[in-house]
Amino acid sequence: MPPTAADRATRELESRLLDGRYAAGARLPAERALADELGVSRGTLREAVQRLAARGLLASRVGSGVYVTDRLHGGLTSPWRQLLTEHPHLGKDMLEFRRVLEGEAAAFAAERATRADLTMLRGVIDRLRRARRDDDEAQEVLLDSLWHGAIATAAHNAMFGYLQANLLALHREHMAQNHAGLRFGDRAVAEALWQQHFALWEAIRARAPEQARDTMYAHIDFVRARLAPDAAGALP
Amino acid sequence: MPPTAADRATRELESRLLDGRYAAGARLPAERALADELGVSRGTLREAVQRLAARGLLASRVGSGVYVTDRLHGGLTSPWRQLLTEHPHLGKDMLEFRRVLEGEAAAFAAERATRADLTMLRGVIDRLRRARRDDDEAQEVLLDSLWHGAIATAAHNAMFGYLQANLLALHREHMAQNHAGLRFGDRAVAEALWQQHFALWEAIRARAPEQARDTMYAHIDFVRARLAPDAAGALP
DNA sequence: GCAGAAGAATTGGTCCGACCAATTTTGCCT
DNA sequence: AGGCAAAATTGGTCGGACCAATTCTTCTGC
Numbered sequence: 001m002p003p004t005a006a007d008r009a010t011r012e013l014e015s016r017l018l019d020g021r022y023a024a025g026a027r028l029p030a031e032r033a034l035a036d037e038l039g040v041s042r043g044t045l046r047e048a049v050q051r052l053a054a055r056g057l058l059a060s061r062v063g064s065g066v067y068v069t070d071r072l073h074g075g076l077t078s079p080w081r082q083l084l085t086e087h088p089h090l091g092k093d094m095l096e097f098r099r100v101l102e103g104e105a106a107a108f109a110a111e112r113a114t115r116a117d118l119t120m121l122r123g124v125i126d127r128l129r130r131a132r133r134d135d136d137e138a139q140e141v142l143l144d145s146l147w148h149g150a151i152a153t154a155a156h157n158a159m160f161g162y163l164q165a166n167l168l169a170l171h172r173e174h175m176a177q178n179h180a181g182l183r184f185g186d187r188a189v190a191e192a193l194w195q196q197h198f199a200l201w202e203a204i205r206a207r208a209p210e211q212a213r214d215t216m217y218a219h220i221d222f223v224r225a226r227l228a229p230d231a232a233g234a235l236p
Numbered sequence: 237m238p239p240t241a242a243d244r245a246t247r248e249l250e251s252r253l254l255d256g257r258y259a260a261g262a263r264l265p266a267e268r269a270l271a272d273e274l275g276v277s278r279g280t281l282r283e284a285v286q287r288l289a290a291r292g293l294l295a296s297r298v299g300s301g302v303y304v305t306d307r308l309h310g311g312l313t314s315p316w317r318q319l320l321t322e323h324p325h326l327g328k329d330m331l332e333f334r335r336v337l338e339g340e341a342a343a344f345a346a347e348r349a350t351r352a353d354l355t356m357l358r359g360v361i362d363r364l365r366r367a368r369r370d371d372d373e374a375q376e377v378l379l380d381s382l383w384h385g386a387i388a389t390a391a392h393n394a395m396f397g398y399l400q401a402n403l404l405a406l407h408r409e410h411m412a413q414n415h416a417g418l419r420f421g422d423r424a425v426a427e428a429l430w431q432q433h434f435a436l437w438e439a440i441r442a443r444a445p446e447q448a449r450d451t452m453y454a455h456i457d458f459v460r461a462r463l464a465p466d467a468a469g470a471l472p
Numbered sequence: 473g474c475a476g477a478a479g480a481a482t483t484g485g486t487c488c489g490a491c492c493a494a495t496t497t498t499g500c501c502t
Numbered sequence: 503a504g505g506c507a508a509a510a511t512t513g514g515t516c517g518g519a520c521c522a523a524t525t526c527t528t529c530t531g532c
Contacts, residue, residue: 004514006286014319018326030483041516043279046484050242050283051290062484063524090394097395100340158326159333163399240485266512277487282513298513299495 005040009048012038017057017068019158020149020165028058028066094167099220101163102148106200106216107209108155117154118205124150125201132194140190147197154204189226196222241276245284248274253293253304264294264302316406331463334403335456338384341400342436342452343445344391353390354441360386361437368430376426381408383433390440425462432458 003011016022028034035045049066052058060066113121124147131139145168152164196219203212239247252258264270271281285302288294296302320326349357360383367375381404388400432455439448 006514011322014323018319018323032483043282043517044515046279047283047286047514050286054287054290060484061524062522063482065483065524093393093395096393100336104336157329157332158323159329241487242485268512279488280486283485296513297495298493299511301495301512 006044006047006051009038009040009045010051013048013052013058015158017052019153019161020163021153021161022068023165023169024068024070026068027064028068030065094170095220095224098167099217099224101160101167102151102220103213103216105152105155105157105160105164106204106212108157108160109151110204110207110209110212112156113154113204113207117150121147121150121154121201121204125197128194128197132190137190140193144193144197151200151204192222193219242280242283242287245274245276245281246287249284249288249294253288258304260304262304263300264304266301320406330403330406331456331460335453335460337396337399337403338387338456339449339452341388341391341393341396342440342448344393344396345387346440346443346445346448348392349390349440349443353386357383357386357390357437357440361434364430364433368426373426376429380429380433387436387440428458429455 013022022028029037031042031045031049035042038045040048049058049060053060056071057069058066059069109117124143128140128143128147131143148168149161149165152161155161196215199215200212200219203215249258258264265273267278267281267285271278274281276284285294285296289296293305294302295305320330345353360379364376364379364383367379384404385397385401388397391397432451435451436448436455439451
């Protein structure tokens, strides 16, 4: 017995929940749009949503939308939210971990990116270039998130996507909380970040895993140094 | 917010399952008839059925009918566990991720292990050696977990320790569920695992991060190949 | 200018009617 | 009796339609 359309829709939604394309708390596209995107009728899409809702992964609110519950993501990430506020030194551990995580993700992306992935990456990098030219700080911050998320997606490993989506959110939360953002105001910093992002794009496009990893390492190291100039020297 | 029609239908079906009106193995009335009986449309009735089916209480067969599952126990399984069984490729992703995670942890451990860490590691490796000599399989499995955990601890990064503990548990759960454990029974395999663990110990004790990482890579690769001999060749 | 209210657009919840394919039942013919 | 094909039944899917709750826009009045 071949899988039914509802089965396939359920599986697809599960995948998107797993790899972070639908992050915790996020709102899914409207049922009509999502059904169309998945190539099924709205009734079938609704059946898939009901299944996941019954398992506590989704929750729908009339008039508003379908939202991702924190049940799945809470399991691995939520304990960190509290710990991070109470033990600021964990921020260092997170950055160190992200260096490895994103470095490997970049390498995998250079290996496995599909044409669709490359198109997506190119789209983000182009918008990033435009935002940089127009000196649109807010847009740059947003696109920075998108960029790192797109790389994780292109790595084609659910674990990387999932952790990337959740840890990045956690990290930004932590930064905002400590009023310690990147100094985008500094022109030199913004320019350096752009250079690093573009170098990353070239490495992935050229399918050079080692180069992509090293470039990402350098990028995270730069961010780390810029983020906590005081603590940087104290790193073991 | 008042309960929706689908909610009421779901509750009604639950009641009938609980009080035995729909016994185990029994066939429910046809959807059209049941929907009419409950005073809802077929689409709504179907959504209720999907919810219960997602919880494993019902199963529907096209052309035949909707049947009551034999096991009425509410699923106490974590969302992750269920996803892991339904998305086999996730196991591959997890192993790939663990390779990176544990490889880096081993390298950090070689760099940062304190005297106390080394004492702990030596204790585990000694007990592992003894279990190996006595051919105590159960003990070997247990100590294997301890060993990997001890390395993550010695890495002195909370993220590594946390993820190591949780992913390893998930992975073992998954293996047990699929009756697909390592063939400890095979003497050659047990011997190889011991050699790898010992090589890891030597690399960490010698404070050789690169060597520790490479050794761990080789170890995980060995486990991966042993674990899924069929899928191993299909890895991209 | 700007807060607030009225209106428009969006979104999930529900129903209806229809068609398909798999399955079961029926009933005819050998 | 037994085999077998037609007919009825059943779950799976689709499209359109309407409602009520929510969110987004726009216009108003101070």
